[in-house]
Amino acid sequence: MTAESSALFLNIIISLAILLFAAKLFAELFHRIKMPVVLGELLAGIIVGPFALGGLPIFNGEPLVILDETVKHIGEIAAIVILFIAGLEITPREFLRGGAASFTVGSLGVILPFFVGYYVFTAFGLEALEAMLIDTALTATSIAITVQVLTELGKMQSKEARLILGAAIVDDILAIAVLSVVTTMVQTGDTTPEIMDITFLILKILGLFVVLLIGSILIIPRILHVEQLWRSEGSIEGIATAAFFGAAGIAAFVGLSPIVGAFSVGMAVASTRVIKQVEEYVSKLGIIFAPLFFAIIGAQVDLRGINIEVLYLSGIIIAIAIITKLIGCGLPALIFLKEKTNAIKVGIGMISRGEVGLIVAGVGVSSGALSTDIYTTVIIMVAVTTIITPVWLKMVYRKDRRSTNSNQMQKSIT
Amino acid sequence: MTAESSALFLNIIISLAILLFAAKLFAELFHRIKMPVVLGELLAGIIVGPFALGGLPIFNGEPLVILDETVKHIGEIAAIVILFIAGLEITPREFLRGGAASFTVGSLGVILPFFVGYYVFTAFGLEALEAMLIDTALTATSIAITVQVLTELGKMQSKEARLILGAAIVDDILAIAVLSVVTTMVQTGDTTPEIMDITFLILKILGLFVVLLIGSILIIPRILHVEQLWRSEGSIEGIATAAFFGAAGIAAFVGLSPIVGAFSVGMAVASTRVIKQVEEYVSKLGIIFAPLFFAIIGAQVDLRGINIEVLYLSGIIIAIAIITKLIGCGLPALIFLKEKTNAIKVGIGMISRGEVGLIVAGVGVSSGALSTDIYTTVIIMVAVTTIITPVWLKMVYRKDRRSTNSNQMQKSIT
Numbered sequence: 001m002t003a004e005s006s007a008l009f010l011n012i013i014i015s016l017a018i019l020l021f022a023a024k025l026f027a028e029l030f031h032r033i034k035m036p037v038v039l040g041e042l043l044a045g046i047i048v049g050p051f052a053l054g055g056l057p058i059f060n061g062e063p064l065v066i067l068d069e070t071v072k073h074i075g076e077i078a079a080i081v082i083l084f085i086a087g088l089e090i091t092p093r094e095f096l097r098g099g100a101a102s103f104t105v106g107s108l109g110v111i112l113p114f115f116v117g118y119y120v121f122t123a124f125g126l127e128a129l130e131a132m133l134i135d136t137a138l139t140a141t142s143i144a145i146t147v148q149v150l151t152e153l154g155k156m157q158s159k160e161a162r163l164i165l166g167a168a169i170v171d172d173i174l175a176i177a178v179l180s181v182v183t184t185m186v187q188t189g190d191t192t193p194e195i196m197d198i199t200f201l202i203l204k205i206l207g208l209f210v211v212l213l214i215g216s217i218l219i220i221p222r223i224l225h226v227e228q229l230w231r232s233e234g235s236i237e238g239i240a241t242a243a244f245f246g247a248a249g250i251a252a253f254v255g256l257s258p259i260v261g262a263f264s265v266g267m268a269v270a271s272t273r274v275i276k277q278v279e280e281y282v283s284k285l286g287i288i289f290a291p292l293f294f295a296i297i298g299a300q301v302d303l304r305g306i307n308i309e310v311l312y313l314s315g316i317i318i319a320i321a322i323i324t325k326l327i328g329c330g331l332p333a334l335i336f337l338k339e340k341t342n343a344i345k346v347g348i349g350m351i352s353r354g355e356v357g358l359i360v361a362g363v364g365v366s367s368g369a370l371s372t373d374i375y376t377t378v379i380i381m382v383a384v385t386t387i388i389t390p391v392w393l394k395m396v397y398r399k400d401r402r403s404t405n406s407n408q409m410q411k412s413i414t
Numbered sequence: 415m416t417a418e419s420s421a422l423f424l425n426i427i428i429s430l431a432i433l434l435f436a437a438k439l440f441a442e443l444f445h446r447i448k449m450p451v452v453l454g455e456l457l458a459g460i461i462v463g464p465f466a467l468g469g470l471p472i473f474n475g476e477p478l479v480i481l482d483e484t485v486k487h488i489g490e491i492a493a494i495v496i497l498f499i500a501g502l503e504i505t506p507r508e509f510l511r512g513g514a515a516s517f518t519v520g521s522l523g524v525i526l527p528f529f530v531g532y533y534v535f536t537a538f539g540l541e542a543l544e545a546m547l548i549d550t551a552l553t554a555t556s557i558a559i560t561v562q563v564l565t566e567l568g569k570m571q572s573k574e575a576r577l578i579l580g581a582a583i584v585d586d587i588l589a590i591a592v593l594s595v596v597t598t599m600v601q602t603g604d605t606t607p608e609i610m611d612i613t614f615l616i617l618k619i620l621g622l623f624v625v626l627l628i629g630s631i632l633i634i635p636r637i638l639h640v641e642q643l644w645r646s647e648g649s650i651e652g653i654a655t656a657a658f659f660g661a662a663g664i665a666a667f668v669g670l671s672p673i674v675g676a677f678s679v680g681m682a683v684a685s686t687r688v689i690k691q692v693e694e695y696v697s698k699l700g701i702i703f704a705p706l707f708f709a710i711i712g713a714q715v716d717l718r719g720i721n722i723e724v725l726y727l728s729g730i731i732i733a734i735a736i737i738t739k740l741i742g743c744g745l746p747a748l749i750f751l752k753e754k755t756n757a758i759k760v761g762i763g764m765i766s767r768g769e770v771g772l773i774v775a776g777v778g779v780s781s782g783a784l785s786t787d788i789y790t791t792v793i794i795m796v797a798v799t800t801i802i803t804p805v806w807l808k809m810v811y812r813k814d815r816r817s818t819n820s821n822q823m824q825k826s827i828t
Contacts, residue, residue, distance in 0.1 A: 006666065008483075009490055009666065012487055013663040016656075017656045017659035018656075020652060020659065024648075031645070069422075073423055077427070230442065231442065232442055232451070234700075234701035237701045237702075238441075238702055241434060241701075242430075242431045242432075242435035242438065245427045245428075245430050245431035246427075246431035248431075249424055249428035249431055250428075284698035285698065285699070287695065288651075288699075
């Protein structure tokens with residue numbers, strides 16, 4: 001450790017402390033006013049982030065809250081922890097049973113935003129490559145938000161939650177495939193790749209997920225079930241953690257997103273005898289990693305680049321973002337769930353966008369294919385969909401409960 | 415998140431996964447052969463570290479295990495978590511009650527290595543500045559190792575453990591003061607500062623610790639005891655975590671080491687009503703942070719710079735490192751504890767060196783004041799003392815138990 005690294009470390013732990021404190025404070029507040037806790041944590045991040053209050057230079061002339069590599073990496077590690085916890089809720093058997101539904105909902109939820117977006121944006125006069133970059137940002141659902149809201153509501157075991165989870169994973173995999181195709185286009189400047197190449201790439205990425213999932217299901221229980229080996233306190237938990245970190249790394253290495261690897265290991269652990277023990281442990285990790293994740297996401301929102309043109313374009317993009325997921329995921333969900341309110345929940349649950357949107361915007365703006373205005377627009381779209389999802393989802397569930405209650409009252413009266 | 419940052423993140427989580435897996439595996443192994451678990455974790459780090467097996471370039475041409483900023487920062491965060499847990503074991507009242515003993519043992523444990531080292535090294539022909547740098551590296555005990563060994567043995571509540579903890583904190587504070595003086599000398603090239611200046615600096619740093627400690631004791635319970643405020647699940651735990659991160663940052667900001675801040679908050683929490691809840695939570699964090707800390711320390715050991723001259727010099731430095739702490743801390747401990755075996759335990763528990771040693775060596779070599787040979791020597795001294803402490807401590811406790819058992823048997827026979 002050098003002296004400069006010490007000074008940086010000081011800023012990092014101060015930043016983490018402030019983000020965590022603000023997130024927990026706002027979580028309490030939002031819990032009290034019956035709003036989604038994740039929203040409070042996001043808002044806390046926006047408020048104490050480096051583009052707002054946290055930008056005040058107090059320590060060593062550095063902003064009070066910094067978002068350096070380490071803080072961002074801790075945010076990404078937090079996402080891995082959240083998706084591992086989500087994976088624990090569902091066994092591989094349950095996941096495969098919902099296979100057709102997840103696949104249909106997930107795929108349509110990627111295809112619809114992409115093509116509707118492409119049509120609308122080129123009609124508005126954007127270039128093909130620019131339109132495709134925004135479309136890609138529109139494809140991938142950010143599942144962490146929805147998972148937290150469903151957990152808050154105690155609905156993670158419901159049919160619609162299962163479908164959202166499964167579809168979000170399929171969605172994530174396909175979105176990564178689209179991302180690979182589009183970033184290749186940006187790098188080569190070739191906007192008309194062979195349809196065969198695209199199909200091959202998408203199949204390859206789907207195949208990699210299947211291999212990763214089967215690998216996890218076969219290997220993880222074999223490692224964790226060697227009771228003669230893991231006798232020390234904390235061994236099982238530590239090994240499970242190493243396993244989902246490792247799988248996240250392998251997923252990233254083969255070109256998937258890390259969270260897909262962590263989710264696979266979560267599912268694999270769900271079918272083992274040590275599930276309770278691991279769940280108990282990782283829920284304690286969740287106490288700090290979940291609020292840190294949302295606060296770090298919030299802290300990255302910089303609303304200073306907004307002008308009237310950006311707002312106008314944002315309105316269009318946000319509308320497309322919401323409508324295409326609501327229809328693209330809600331309609332097929334209706335076919336599988338055969339219930340309107342639950343199908344709407346699936347549609348709403350898939351609205352929030354996150355990492356992929358930000359990555360695409362980053363790639364686009366640094367390659368020069370996206371203007372800074374459109375970059376800001378994508379950031380706003382991510383922020384707004386991230387804020388809308390928990391509020392709307394909670395509203396629908398509350399309305400749902402109220403009507404169930406009044407139905408029961410009517411029954412008890414008659 | 416950019417594409418390069420993604421590639422780096424992949425290496426980081428793979429590194430963490432491998433370090434954690436290896437550490438847990440070796441922990442099991444060492445537990446089985448009745449050796450200290452921390453030693454297994456350290457060894458695991460050395461073996462899978464970037465200077466050994468982990469150096470194999472498998473992912474993206476990068477070494478399999480990297481020690482970038484994020485991994486090192488996670489190591490430092492782990493040290494903070496370990497010292498917070500240690501702080502939870504002791505209330506401020508108990509800490510102050512042991513004040514005189516802690517202060518005497520801690521101070522002599524800094525003074526003796528510094529002056530004996532200075533005398534010996536200048537006698538061997540080293541320059542004053544060079545000798546002082548090595549001496550500074552010899553001052554600070556690395557308490558994390560000893561804390562883990564005492565926890566393993568279930569001895570954290572014993573009298574000698576209390577003394578070791580208190581003395582190690584005093585030791586850490588004084589060593590930081592010495593470090594400040596010596597690094598100032600290195601920067602200015604002035605090896606004869608005023609004795610008044612030094613005294614003032616040391617008093618200032620001691621004063622800062624007192625302020626930090628009193629601040630923690632006054633503020634922390636007031637924040638945590640507002641039960642109307644913290645009603646959501648995980649709030650108390652999250653706020654306690656934010657508090658010890660924050661205190662670590664403030665400690666670093668005022669020039670103390672971060673672990674001193676975390677320890678202070680730990681003590682402050684120890685006197686609150688929520689201690690059990692916080693302990694239960696943070697022990698789960700310890701499941702991954704403790705092995706990661708030791709594995710990351712181990713992974714930084716590069717044994718390739720060793721030659722016969724280095725070994726010869728290392729032998730001398732290691733001998734001084736061991737003898738001066740054994741006498742400097744053991745003798746005053748004998749006066750306070752009035753028991754020979756427990757006094758020896760205190761002496762042994764203070765032998766391990768760590769962060770400060772590595773920082774000093776880093777400052778020295780990068781300023782040109784230390785040759786690379788002496789740099790390697792200091793690294794070896796840190797490695798050897800870190801390895802010796804847990805083995806020796808465990809041996810003494812085992813012998814202790816055996817003689818107690820045979821005494822009891824004799825009593826039951828007669």
